[in-house]
Amino acid sequence: MPEAYERHLVPVLFRPFATDLAARAAALRPRKVLELAAGTGALTSALLTAAPTASVVASDLNEAMVAAGSAREPRADWQQADAQELPFEDGGFDLVVCQFGVMFFPDRPAAYAEVRRVLTPQGRFLFNSWGPLSTHGFGAAFQDALEQSMPGRAPAFLEDVPHGYTDPALVASDLEAAGLALDTADEVTLDAVAASAASISTGFLTGTPVSAALESRRDARTIRASVTRRMTDRLGSGPVTAAMTATVYTAHRPD
Known part of the structure; x- marks a missing residue:
């Protein structure tokens, strides 16, 4: 799954927002950065380019x-870590960042409490989350x-998880609840450009948990072909472009 995710989804869906988030991070002039849910390193690389003097610890549960x-990004210090039980000392980072990861935390207040714990008193928490699924052209x-292609049986993963945490309130x-205060919530819409609708279809089908829902089905190949054909009919052949919306949040320790 990481290979399909990196090849088909990261360049199209995640790098545009990584550039945006890294620029916001660099403006804070951080010295020690902790990245949560770093995935295959799209934001990690952008951070190290935008803030070359900062040290970056990149972590992921997987x-x-x-x-x-x-x-892919050996300049960072990579560690496996659960965001709800971070293996880092108190007050060790002046910036914690997370790109499209908070939606996956089973207990978000618990994870945010861990963020608060590892932040310096003047530290900042910078993260983003997708808007409603209807605001993401490819999704x-x-x-x-x-x-x-699967009437009444389609996995609802995209709507329930990546696009299931959309209310700034x-x-x-x-x-x-975790002892952090929200500073800003900025809605950002960027364009996603893919080599083809088939590439995006392959990314969602094989680079997300949707793949697990299909792999045991006898008609999985037929479903994949149908999804790809329908996406191509809707979006067109050749390179395709779609708008995608997310909200970027900044928070701080109020003490």
Whole structure:
């Protein structure tokens, strides 16, 4: 899954926002940065380029992602870590960043409390999360194609998880419960450009947990072909472009 994720999804969906988030991080002039849910290192690389004097610890719960990320971006210190039980000392970082990872935390206030613990008193927490699925051109097209190909049986992963944490009021409440204060919530819309609809379809089908929902099915090959065909019919052949919206949050320790 990390290979498909890196090849088909990272350049299209994640690098544009990594550039945005890294620029925001660099403006804070951090010295020690902890990245949560670093995946294969899209934001990690952007951070090290935008803030070359900062030291970066990149962490992820998934061991395969840590292995892939450390091979692609060896300038960072990579560690496997659970965001809800961070293996780092108190007050060790002046910036904690997370790109499209908070939606996956089972207990967000618990994870945010860990962020607060490892931040310096003047530290900042910078992160983003996707907007509703309807505001993501490629994600919405994929989910529609999946539902048409599997009527009544399509996995709801995209809507429930990556696009399931979209209310800034809820984010602010979760942060407050962890002892953090929300500073800003900026809605950002960027364009995603893919080599083809088939490439994006392959990324979602094989580089996300949707793959696990299909792999045991006897008709998995037929479903994959149907999804790819429907996405191509909707988006067109050749290079394709779609808008995607996320919210970027900054928070701090109020003490």
